[in-house]
Amino acid sequence: MSMKQPIRRAVIIAALYLLTSVVLHALRQRQIVSDEAVMRLMGMLLGCVVVISANAIPKKLVPLADLSCDPGREQTLRRFGGRVLVLGGLGYTLAFALAPIAIANTLAIGLLAPAILVVAGITARCAWRRRSTT
Amino acid sequence: MTSIFKALADPTRRQVLQMLRAGPMGAGALAEAFDVSKPTMSAHFAVLLAADLIEAEKSGRTIVYRLKMSVLEEALMDFAQAFGLQVSPETPPTTARRRTKEKS
Numbered sequence: 066m067s068m069k070q071p072i073r074r075a076v077i078i079a080a081l082y083l084l085t086s087v088v089l090h091a092l093r094q095r096q097i098v099s100d101e102a103v104m105r106l107m108g109m110l111l112g113c114v115v116v117i118s119a120n121a122i123p124k125k126l127v128p129l130a131d132l133s134c135d136p137g138r139e140q141t142l143r144r145f146g147g148r149v150l151v152l153g154g155l156g157y158t159l160a161f162a163l164a165p166i167a168i169a170n171t172l173a174i175g176l177l178a179p180a181i182l183v184v185a186g187i188t189a190r191c192a193w194r195r196r197s198t199t
Numbered sequence: 200m201t202s203i204f205k206a207l208a209d210p211t212r213r214q215v216l217q218m219l220r221a222g223p224m225g226a227g228a229l230a231e232a233f234d235v236s237k238p239t240m241s242a243h244f245a246v247l248l249a250a251d252l253i254e255a256e257k258s259g260r261t262i263v264y265r266l267k268m269s270v271l272e273e274a275l276m277d278f279a280q281a282f283g284l285q286v287s288p289e290t291p292p293t294t295a296r297r298r299t300k301e302k303s
Contacts (some may be wrong), residue, residue, distance in 0.1 A: 120270045129223065129256050129263060137222025140266060144220075144273070151270045 078114055085110055101166045108173060112158030115177065119150030134195055142191060146184045153180025203272060206250035207279045211235065212243050216276055219253060219266040226255075226262045 089106060092098045098106075123144045132139055156176030164172050206212055215229060230240040244264065247253045254267045268276070 122270075123273070124251075124267050124269045126254055126265060126267055129258060129265075135222075136265070140222055144266075144270075147270045 082110060082114065104166065105161050105169070108161030108169065109158050112154050112156075112161060112173070112177075115154030115157060116151055119147050119154055122147035122150065134191065139191075142187055146187065149180045149183050153177040156180075202246075202250040203252065203275070206246050206252055207276050209243070209246075212247055213276060213280055215243060215247065215264075216252060216266065216268065217280075219264060223256075223263045223265040225258075226264060229264060 086107060089098065089103045093100060093103050123140075125143075127139070129136055153176055157173040160173035160176055161169050207216075211233060214233070218224060218229060218232065226240075226244070229244075230237055233240060235243075244253070244255070248255060252266075252268050252272060254265045256263050256265065
């Protein structure tokens with residue numbers, strides 16, 4: 066896979082997100098959709114992006130020669146990170162889809178933030194260990 | 200998607216994926232764990248490679264296989280494992296040929 070492919074995919078996702086936002090804003094101004102529906106849809110879209118991106122994390126492999134830590138450990142961390150973020154993203158999506166709108170945002174962040182913190186913590190610990198061993 | 204279901208339908212291939220969960224393994228070490236011929240094992244690896252569930256990397260003279268499964272694909276595999284999913288009693292051509300030879 067060339068380096069341009071992930072960049073192109075990221076740009077397409079960002080463009081789709083912005084386009085949806087503009088379309089929903091226009092629909093809201095014409096009073097076709099309510100403020101609540103716009104907030105829910107945007108939240109669900111963001112959650113879906115997290116789920117789709119996290120789902121692909123274990124598939125993005127680094128060549129064995131470029132790894133500076135144990136390949137088995139690296140694979141376990143990658144799989145764990147992907148799972149945690151998929152669950153966090155699912156929680157975020159479901160919170161915006163089902164929870165009362167007054168608490169949807171807080172609940173969604175409350176579900177996704179720990180997942181991001183766990184993955185960031187593990188990544189930082191792994192990087193620190195790698196640096197201290199070299 | 201069909202190739203993924205085809206790959207996950209076979210218990211031997213699922214076993215290979217289970218073993219690769221622990222970390223990358225050489226082709227020889229993987230083949231030794233199963234009571235099948237090397238060509239049969241190669242056929243299994245080919246199916247898994249075609250489904251993009253594993254990746255092969257040359258390391259010196261040996262080929263090292265690594266797990267390349269998304270979270271959803273792993274969940275599908277766990278589902279197949281739990282319910283013993285098997286689409287058809289499919290056997291790679293090499294095994295079938297060997298069995299015919301043994302009979303004669």
